[in-house]
Amino acid sequence: MTVQAIATDNTEQRHVEKRLKDANRQMRLLLEASELGTWDYHTETDHTQVNKRWCDIIGVDYEFYDGSSRFWQQRIHPADLPSVTNQIEAHLKGQSKVYSAVYRMRHEDGSWVWIETYGRVVERDEMGKALRVAGTHRDITERKLAEIHQMKQSQLLGFINKARAAYLENHDLSNACQKILPELIDIADSQFAFIGQIVFEDNKRRLFIHAISELSWNSASEALVELYKGRKLYFDSFDNLFGETIKTEQTVISNQLGTHPASVGTPKGHPPIYRFMGLPIQLQGEITGMIGLANKFSNYTEQDAEFLKPLRDALAGLFYAVELETARLEAESQLLRMAMTDALSGLNNRRAFLEYLESLSQDEISYFVMLDIDYFKSINDRFGHDVGDSVIKQLGSVLKESIPAPHFTARVGGEEFAIVLHEQSTESVTTRLTKLMETIRHTEFALPNKSSVTVSMGVAAYTCDNTSTALTQADKALYKAKENGRDQIAWFEND
Incomplete structure (x- = not known):
């Protein structure tokens, strides 16, 4: 029997493997340097593989990462989820060459992180069904917040001017406040809001509500809505969270409502309030009214209060204009009454x-x-x-x-x-x-x-x-x- 040994020179193969390993290492270093998260979604198993940076961006421990689509869908901002889902589905069906999206994801600390993601289908079966989609994941929060801040500043200036113009048109401050309320809710990322002005009747301080989100949850609340529509809605009790703003003349922020000393809860059946911010409207150091905001998706901050200061100043000016106009009309009315009244009998003259x-x-x-x-x-x-x-x-x-x-x-x-x-x-x-x-x-x-x-x-x-x-x-x-x-x-x- 003859034994023949064949020796194969695999030097070239080792070189190829080394180059591939080096390339992967360089790619990994490049991704780490660029602070990109990576993801690789397998449609058949509904599992997504990610790198550590992907987890770091949203504060998740890499070792405890859950790779199901349900995991990341639950973290996407509710307002962004429909758009993100539609874009992914369209790309999987071949309706777009590249999947790209910008959206918010909830960080472990409760804040929202802005994500910019790009990806594409990298594998399909013989029927054209997408099997794998891979892409990158970048934290663009700082850039996005700067863009949003600039946009909101422009938007804020726009509806401040709208409020002034609406008031000058017919001297109807409630109408002016009602016109800007939806934009205020939008710019403050809130669910509910109200604008109130302090008035004094019989030496009693009351908060007259110029504009408020129209909430109706039972017959009693429907009566309040009717009072509001008739411009007769007042808040008289200040032993509560919004009243704390009036009493202290300070910004009041509560991101865990039940923990604030002034929190007394909400009426039975009232839509739940999770977060609240009360902003005083002041003129020459004296409080003249307030803005109330509720249920922002993330925590209210002092930066939010500072951002809305131009609006508060504008409303303070309008409140003062109304007070001057009211005083002028009352003076004119009094002069007219005096001119039309017999001083001795008190009757008409x-x-x-x-x-x-x-x-x-x-x-x-x-x-x-x-x-x-x-x-x-x-x-x-x-x-x-x-x-x-x-x-x-x-x-x-x-x-x-x-x-x-x-x-x-x-x-x-x-x-x-x-x-x-x-x-x-x-x-x-x-x-x-x-x-x-x-x-x-x-x-x-x-x-x-x-x-x-x-x-x-x-x-x-x-x-x-x-x-x-x-x-x-x-x-x-x-x-x-x-x-x-x-x-x-x-x-x-x-x-």
Whole structure:
């Protein structure tokens, strides 16, 4: 038997293997230097192999990494998951040459990491079905946050200008706040928000809600929504988390709601609140309102509060503008009331009476009454003008109480008063005026001799198109009442 040995020179093969090993080592070093994570997804087993850097990016211990697709899907931001899933499925079906996506993944510490990923199918079966997809995974959080910050600054400036323009258009601050609320929620990455202004009523501090996310979870909350729509929604209790912002005049942040000392929970059935940030709106060091934000996907920070400071300053300016406008309108209204009010009797004066007559409709049934205090000159002569003034003042109070709106009462001369009654018949006019005369007779006026005061009245129906004619007729009826002995009612009758 002959034994033949064949020696094969495998030097070249060893060189190839060494070059491949070196290339892999260089590639690994290159990936580590570039801080790229790598992933290799096997569709048949639903398992993804990753390198240590991939795990480091999201703070996961490499030894305990779970390679299932469920693992990374649960960590993708809910707002990004649909887009990422659609892009992967489209690439697996061959609808794109490269799979690329930018999205957020939750870090182990609870923060969100921005990921830029590229990949492609590297293996398909004979039917074209994708078997393996491989790619890279890069942390672009710093770059992305800078881009977002710049974009949000521009967006913030935009809706600040929108709020100012909306207010200047019709001086409706609530409408202006409601217009920017959706953008505020978006820019703050929050789920709920409100904008409130501090007001004082009867020396009590209240928070008037200009704009709020419309939440409705039961009949009681529906009533609150209706109050909000009617611009009557106020927060009166400050013994809670948002009230802490008002009381301390400081930013309040709670990323674990139940742990904050001021947290008192939410009403039964209220959508859950996980995180909250209250931002004071201040002007010249004094709090004038606040912004409330809730349920950001990540933790609220002081940087969030600082970012929204331009909006808070803008709202403070608008709040101040509203206060100035309100004060101006109140001053004008007070001046108008003073110009239209008789200082002694507290009733409308002659100017107000004449303007009221101009507003009357010719189709409206009205009755003009001229009223005169009987023997008023004697009261002044016997007891002095101070007593006479007191009688006029007391009579003004009686007329206010006895002749309420929609009727109209005015003092048009020394002891002369005018009344416009909107009654449906002469009988109802007579009944009302008779009751008025009885009230006056039984009123204890401030006369030294304790004597009673009586009045005479003349009445004319407003049945013509000329108010001066009706007034003249009422005057004639008044003189008739005086001629017939005073302390009575006389109706105008055509001679």
